[in-house]
Amino acid sequence: MRTVNPEKHAARRAAILGAAAEVFAERGYDGATTAAVCTRAGVGSGTLFHYFPDKRTMFLAIVTDDLDTVTTGLERIDRTDPARALDGALDLLTADLGDPIAPGLAAAMIQLAQRDAEFGATVVAKDESTRATLAEIVAAGRESGVFESAVDPRRAARWIVALTDAGYLISDDEEFDPAEDGAELRRIVAAYLGRRAGTD
Amino acid sequence: MRTVNPEKHAARRAAILGAAAEVFAERGYDGATTAAVCTRAGVGSGTLFHYFPDKRTMFLAIVTDDLDTVTTGLERIDRTDPARALDGALDLLTADLGDPIAPGLAAAMIQLAQRDAEFGATVVAKDESTRATLAEIVAAGRESGVFESAVDPRRAARWIVALTDAGYLISDDEEFDPAEDGAELRRIVAAYLGRRAGTD
DNA sequence: GCATTAATAGAGTAGGCACTACAACAATAA
DNA sequence: TTATTGTTGTAGTGCCTACTCTATTAATGC
Numbered sequence: 385m386r387t388v389n390p391e392k393h394a395a396r397r398a399a400i401l402g403a404a405a406e407v408f409a410e411r412g413y414d415g416a417t418t419a420a421v422c423t424r425a426g427v428g429s430g431t432l433f434h435y436f437p438d439k440r441t442m443f444l445a446i447v448t449d450d451l452d453t454v455t456t457g458l459e460r461i462d463r464t465d466p467a468r469a470l471d472g473a474l475d476l477l478t479a480d481l482g483d484p485i486a487p488g489l490a491a492a493m494i495q496l497a498q499r500d501a502e503f504g505a506t507v508v509a510k511d512e513s514t515r516a517t518l519a520e521i522v523a524a525g526r527e528s529g530v531f532e533s534a535v536d537p538r539r540a541a542r543w544i545v546a547l548t549d550a551g552y553l554i555s556d557d558e559e560f561d562p563a564e565d566g567a568e569l570r571r572i573v574a575a576y577l578g579r580r581a582g583t584d
Numbered sequence: 585m586r587t588v589n590p591e592k593h594a595a596r597r598a599a600i601l602g603a604a605a606e607v608f609a610e611r612g613y614d615g616a617t618t619a620a621v622c623t624r625a626g627v628g629s630g631t632l633f634h635y636f637p638d639k640r641t642m643f644l645a646i647v648t649d650d651l652d653t654v655t656t657g658l659e660r661i662d663r664t665d666p667a668r669a670l671d672g673a674l675d676l677l678t679a680d681l682g683d684p685i686a687p688g689l690a691a692a693m694i695q696l697a698q699r700d701a702e703f704g705a706t707v708v709a710k711d712e713s714t715r716a717t718l719a720e721i722v723a724a725g726r727e728s729g730v731f732e733s734a735v736d737p738r739r740a741a742r743w744i745v746a747l748t749d750a751g752y753l754i755s756d757d758e759e760f761d762p763a764e765d766g767a768e769l770r771r772i773v774a775a776y777l778g779r780r781a782g783t784d
Numbered sequence: 785g786c787a788t789t790a791a792t793a794g795a796g797t798a799g800g801c802a803c804t805a806c807a808a809c810a811a812t813a814a
Numbered sequence: 815t816t817a818t819t820g821t822t823g824t825a826g827t828g829c830c831t832a833c834t835c836t837a838t839t840a841a842t843g844c
Contacts, residue, residue, distance in 0.1 A: 546750035
């Protein structure tokens with residue numbers, strides 16, 4: 385008999401996923417070849433398909449992990465103070481702004497979501513929960529008077545998510561600085577919501 | 585003898601480009617097949633490659649046309665009044681917000697720009713000229729006191745472009761409304777720049 | 785009408801793709 | 815050691831890709 389070594393298995397799997405994420409980010413979903421992933425991960429194709437049944441599953445594993453981190457994080461946010469809750473939400477949404485593969489991965493996601501109905505549905509679902517949480521925070525902030533602008537909470541939530549997405553798209557720019565531009569993003573959101581001075 | 589009919593040639597070429605734009609938007613650059621373009625345009629592959637030497641040239645023709653429209657438009661903007669100039673620039677940047685193929689095309693652009701150095705350079709160049717124009721408008725507005733926030737003009741220009749890009753990203757959403765959300769985008773920019781009330 | 789040649793379709797081609805079959809290997813349990 | 819079984823690499827396999835070749839059609843000038 386021989387038993388499985390779950391640690392080694394998980395480590396190898398993670399290494400392949402890391403290499404795959406880089407390739408997907410650089411070449412997009414269709415542009416990424418399994419051969420390129422094998423080369424970068426330093427494994428043969430037999431090994432690759434021993435760990436993952438197909439290319440699509442590999443991509444889903446990368447992306448849904450990232451999305452889950454955000455959505456579960458948002459659920460755990462303490463919403464008693466709207467200003468703090470907003471800060472926490474923005475922290476989560478902008479957590480990977482410094483990651484160089486983030487913009488490419490985001491573009492690949494958009495691409496596949498448009499064609500793959502099942503994948504698109506899961507992305508929309510995750511997005512919806514993010515928006516719902518943000519909308520609640522915005523609504524609470526307006527009621528308590530912390531946010532003074534007359535924004536529609538749902539529309540505001542959509543735009544805040546879009547704004548963070550936009551951050552990822554420009555994050556491969558030479559002039560982009562994760563810290564500075566992260567702060568700028570917060571300033572834009574604060575101005576948009578009419579956040580009272582001294583609450584940040 | 586027989587001469588070329590430039591009108592018919594141009595018309596056919598435009599028809600193929602239109603079909604190609606749809607396919608590129610739906611499937612991304614690598615996902616789009618020339619066969620799919622042929623089917624949608626209703627031509628054989630021989631015809632397709634009679635009009636375009638290869639797939640890449642086809643994509644460049646679509647994208648550079650779009651980019652040129654924006655950059656040349658921005659150059660022609662009357663910059664005497666910063667508030668009006670900003671409005672005009674935003675009009676140009678958000679002109680295609682209602683176009684259903686815009687988000688897919690944008691994603692395909694990002695994807696190819698990351699891998700194709702020459703194409704990436706032209707995209708960056710166009711982007712740079714857009715940013716430069718916006719930065720000038722923002723700087724002028726700050727000097728004249730129309731924009732009251734202490735923003736860095738270049739950074740603000742980058743984020744305004746990012747914000748319009750964000751608009752395209754969410755424009756395939758069910759809840760998206762070109763008119764309403766276009767207005768919301770202007771509100772965000774106005775709040776961000778601290779635009780004095782009554783100037784819009 | 786006739787010659788010329790642009791325009792077009794469609795079969796064909798070489799290469800690259802995701803994925804598989806399989807043999808060899810290596811780690812464990814007895 | 816030996817049997818067992820997860821793990822790995824190599825050499826495919828058939829399909830799909832961008833693109834080409836060639837024969838045919840049809841529009842023009844004389």
